[in-house]
Every structure is written in structure tokens, then in C-alpha cells.
Amino acid sequence: xxxxxRRKFLRLAVGSVVVGGxxxxxxxxxxxLEGPQLVTVKVVYFQMKQFVSVTDESFELPTPASLRxxxxxxxxxxxxxxxxxxxxxxxxxxxxxxxxLDDPLNDGDVVDFIPLVAGG
Numbered sequence: 001x002x003x004x005x006r007r008k009f010l011r012l013a014v015g016s017v018v019v020g021g022x023x024x025x026x027x028x029x030x031x032x033l034e035g036p037q038l039v040t041v042k043v044v045y046f047q048m049k050q051f052v053s054v055t056d057e058s059f060e061l062p063t064p065a066s067l068r069x070x071x072x073x074x075x076x077x078x079x080x081x082x083x084x085x086x087x088x089x090x091x092x093x094x095x096x097x098x099x100x101l102d103d104p105l106n107d108g109d110v111v112d113f114i115p116l117v118a119g120g
Contacts, residue, residue, distance in 0.1 A: 037062070037063045038060045038061065038062060038063070039060070039061050039062075039063055039065040039105055039106060039107045039109075040058055040059070040060050040107055040108065041058065041059050041061060041065065041070060041105050041107075041108075041109050041110075041111055042056060042057075042058050042108075042109070042110045042111070043056060043057055043058070043059060043070070043074065043110075043111050043112075043113065044056040044110060044111070044112045044113070045113050046112060046113065046114045046115070047114070047115060048113065048115060051078065051080045051081055051085075052078050052080070052081070059073055059074070061073065061105065064104055065104065065105040065106075066101065066102050066103060066104055066105060067091065067093070067098055067100075067101045067102070067103060067105065067111070068101040068102055069105075070105060070111060071083065071086050071087070071101070074086065086113070088115075088116060089113045089114055089115050089116060090112075090113075090114040090115075090116055091111065091112070091113060091114075092111070092112040092114070093105070093109055093110070093111050093112075094109055094110055095110075095112075
């Protein structure tokens with residue numbers, strides 16, 4: 001009888017570990033899938049060669065992404081730009097003037113920065 005109880009206990013213990021491990025793995029996989037999504041945004045700099053060495057570049061931002069988040073990321077990447085300078089520009093999102101800094105950005109959006117003092 002004692003041997004039978006040990007077998008039942010071992011089966012229960014091993015089964016619990018296997019099922020528990022599967023549950024943890026499934027939970028981790030779901031958490032991975034639901035983890036922070038990234039939004040890729042293309043930024044175009046018009047007539048800003050004296051401040052930025054590129055004419056356009058892409059940024060990957062965690063969702064929810066906003067213009068405020070993008071501005072902070074740009075200023076971190078390009079030390080020659082200040083938040084005040086960026087705020088004083090005409091900013092277009094998908095060829096439409098931006099309405100608020102906290103408006104969401106979507107994957108594939110194109111954001112244009114145009115200095116107000118740029119001449120033609």
C-alpha cells in the first residue's frame with residue numbers, strides 16, 4: 001500500500017509540474033504577444049541641414065505613441081534641436097497640420113517638420 005501511495009503522489013507531483021509549466025509558458029507567451037507594440041513613424045526634416053544631418057529618418061515608438069513622445073525622442077537623438085525649436089515649427093502629420101501634442105500616432109504615419117523661417 002505504501003508503494004501505491006508514493007506512485008500516486010509522484011504522478012500527481014509530476015502532472016502538476018507539467019501542467020503548471022505549460023500554464024506559465026502560455027501566460028508568458030500571451031504577455032509577450034500583448035507586450036508593448038511598436039509604431040514606426042517616418043520623420044521628414046525640411047530645410048534643416050544646419051541642425052540635422054539627414055533629410056528623413058524612421059522612429060520606432062512604443063504605443064500609445066504621440067507627437068509629444070516623438071518630439072522627445074527627436075530631441076534626444078539630435079542634440080542640436082531643442083524642444084522650443086521643435087515646438088516653433090509647422091508640424092504636419094500625413095500632410096495635415098497637427099492639432100495637439102497628445103494626438104496619437106499610428107504605424108506608418110509621416111510627420112513633416114518645417115521651420116517657420118524657411119524661405120523659398
